[in-house]
Amino acid sequence: MDLELRHLKTIRAIADAGSLTRAAMALGLAQPALSTQLKRIERTLGGPLFTRGRHGVRPTALGELVLDRAGVLLPAARELQEEAVRFARAWDGMPRFRLGGTHGPLLGGLVDRLAASHPGVAVTTRTSWSEREIAALVVEGRVDFALVGACGESPPPAADRLVWREIAVDPVFVMLGRDHPLADRNQVELGQLAEESWTDVPGDGCFADCFAAACARSGFTPVRVYETDTASCVHLVQVGRAVGLCRATFPPTPGLVTRPLAGAPLRWRHLIGWHPGAPAAGVATSVVGHARAAHTEAAARSTSYTRWLAEHPGFGAVPPTAIGCHDSV
Structure with a gap:
């Protein structure tokens, strides 16, 4: 034998x-x-x-x-x-961009920029609430680039298998209904929302734990958290059932406002990753640049975030020449 x-x-x-x-x-x-x-x-x-x-x-x-x-x-x-499967799936002689991402405005912005700069080249997307699932698709060669987020300083998924670049660092804002008593404030103390119900989108990172810890530091435990899709989060805020957690780049939406939390107790890092041995690595620099530009465009559409950024220069899109401590292979 x-x-x-x-x-x-x-x-x-x-x-x-x-x-x-x-x-x-x-x-x-x-x-x-x-x-x-x-x-x-x-x-x-x-x-x-x-x-x-x-x-x-x-x-x-x-x-x-x-x-x-x-x-x-x-x-x-x-x-x-x-590697063999990844090569067979990723390289058939046809140029294309296969993007995987979680919820948020950056995926749409990146698709728009790639489609505009590469007319005639196929741009496809795969979405999931799970950052780990999106990273696994890149490892398997089913997706070229992963556009995900990470809370605070937590490492990206598959950090030992993929190259990751930081696109931007945003504070987490709060969504309030336009009739909410705090809607006219320039910023909101987290402790002022101690009696509220909350709504947020799901995920498999540490954000829920980070949020609970931030609330504890402010002296309270959330009454309840409705974890659901983005449209349902917006509806719950609009009807006054809850206040929501959102990225600072959340687009203007009828019936609600977004406001910064005082002291930025929660941060969200936007990351893009690819496999170093895949053909996509050859165009990664260009894709990273488009992703950072997409974030800048999304931030510019939010009046509250634009005003906040002017006073907090350490946030927003990472400059093209910067090599952050979260860049990794």
């Missing part, structure tokens, strides 16, 4: 589980079948790979050697497969 990658995966699974019974469950096999398979692998490799005892199995010296080599071969094989 020749040694195959699936055999190394089996050995790795047994070592990780610490027992044949648990490994069999993880692999979806009957325990006797796994024992038989292990014996065949051990005959192929020339000796026992594990010692068996009352508390499970432990690698032998030979087992440690094989596991050490498997730790190199299995990731290399996975990366080869991913």
Whole structure:
């Protein structure tokens, strides 16, 4: 019998589980079948790979050697497969921009700029509430660029697999109905909203925890938070059912106003990412520039944010020549 990658995966699974019974469950096999398979692998490799005892199995010296080599071969094989799939999906001789993004105005702005600057080139989009899902699509070669956000200083998803560039840093604003008692304020203290219900869009980052922590620092716990889509968030604010959390670039909308929170207790970093080994890497600099310009255009459409930016120069689009501390590979 020749040694195959699936055999190394089996050995790795047994070592990780610490027992044949648990490994069999993880692999979806009957325990006797796994024992038989292990014996065949051990005959192929020339000796026992594990010692068996009352508390499970432990690698032998030979087992440690094989596991050490498997730790190199299995990731290399996975990366080869991913690279081949990514190449096959991303490069068929036809120029195109495949964008993945979460909710927000920047994705639409980037699509508009790319379509205008590259007429005749296909620009397609994939959207999800999940930043991790969007990043995974780039890793798999199904999307060329990921346009996502991250709260505060939290790292972007798949930071060890993708190149990330910071597009802009925005404060988080609050959406208020036009008849709200605080709607005429230039800024709002978070503590002034302690008795309010809140609404926000979903996501799989740490924003919910960051919001809860900011509220705690202001001395309260939110009464309730309605997590729903953008249109429903707007409706709940318009009818006075809740106040909303939004990015500072949120476009003007009938029936509501957006106001900065005093002291900017919550920040949102806009990021764009791509795979360094994909063909898209060759046009990444241009796409980053378009994304930053799209943010500048979105910010200019918000009177409240334009006024706030004039007094807070550390926010807004990242200058083209800046290399931020969040740039990473």
